[in-house]
Amino acid sequence: METTFGFYDLIETFTKPGCAVCNLLQAETTRLLDSILYEYATDTSTQAAFRDSRGLCSEHGHQLTQMGNALGIAVLYEHPLNDVLRILQGTAPGGGSQARLMTRLFPQNPNGAIIDALTPTKPCIACASQAETEARFVKILSDFADDERMTGVFRASDGLCLPHFIQVLQNTADPSRSRLLIAIQTDIWTRLRDELREFMRKNDYQHASEAITEAEGVSWRRVVARMAGERGILSPRRTIS
Template identity: 25%
Template sequence: MRFGNHKTVGQDPNYFSLLEAMNADGCVVCRLADRQLERIIDSLRYERIDDYEIRRKIHQSGGFCREHALRILEQGDPLLHAIIYSRLFEQKVETLRSGEDIASRRSSSDGRKRFGAREGLRAPNGSECLICEGLRELEDRVLPLIPMFYDCDETFRKAFDERGHLCVPHLEAVFSKSKPDASPNGILSAQIRKYDQLARHLREIERKFDYRYCNETSCEDEKKAWRLAVALWTGC
């Protein structure tokens, strides 16, 4: 089956990546993002942090967002952190001494929000965290392909119907990322069925906590439904 610029579906590496991601629980795009995150962190630890342009980009953007800074911290790499944060704190000392940083925070109407936001104390210029940028590029590449693969390829469609998922954030993103010649209606209908089934499993969990039904056995899908619900609602 061909799509787009006459490329065969099976020739697209993203096709196989998505199929493989369906073997794990949760949203297929989130699973790909997890793997991409691991690759980026590994590349920083073992080679890319020696690249001057990479270090400059990290420092100019004010480091990493809070979520990704904590993920890197989990790796326990003192040298990597010394390279990154020595320059960040040198920059902070320079701006604090000049008074520019405090003045800009006071004059900003959203200064309080920026200090307490999820991204942490990053540069106020709006630059993306290096890892956030890499994950956004992955999403921009993969999301438009999902409805195309689903409509054009029976193997992909069957695999998704049996074991694939899209979290709510990524399902909504499919609509904004879809190409004009690829309707998201097929993948939408499939995911609506899955959300409906998940809601029914969750209702069964509620029901079986009632003492009148607590002796009933829960199926495997019910046992993992509450964790899956969090993953699919939040995109984690």
């Protein structure tokens, strides 16, 4: 099978600590936010997207504030702020003919109109981009699971986090590839469990004289990331149903 865009990115990232898919998503999202902030803050289509989504989700919004360019953030967020203020001023319960009409039409919930108007109509643009990138890398790993280059780096890596491993299995229809993925991930998680158990054993006073290895010493952190995914990657995404 001919390699596809992103294949070698995945190969390279498997050599680094952590879930490769999580790490790639972190890198892609950082690049996107940097580009938005420093290249597209005054772009009309970007500003329109910010208005539709009422800015970014909590996770990506706070990430944006850590990247500098306070002026760029101000420019981007002035538009959604102006929009919500116009909505509040025009649809406040009891204030204005439109608001009074909505109150008569929907007396059981006089705030219904304002709630609908305030609700974002589009997802956070970083969340949407992240979802597309995630699907692409999950498919690459699924399609190339039995490629020797992929198999080798996957076997030597920290493996995938549980959520991304589940996604890969959901996208893998070939039984032999599924068995291979499960076997490799089982070996990786078995090593992690052994290191975690050694960490606990050596923290017992009876074995306090035994040195804790570097891998054992961080096993408690790694197991959290392996079960939940890397921080900020798999938190609830702002989507529009």
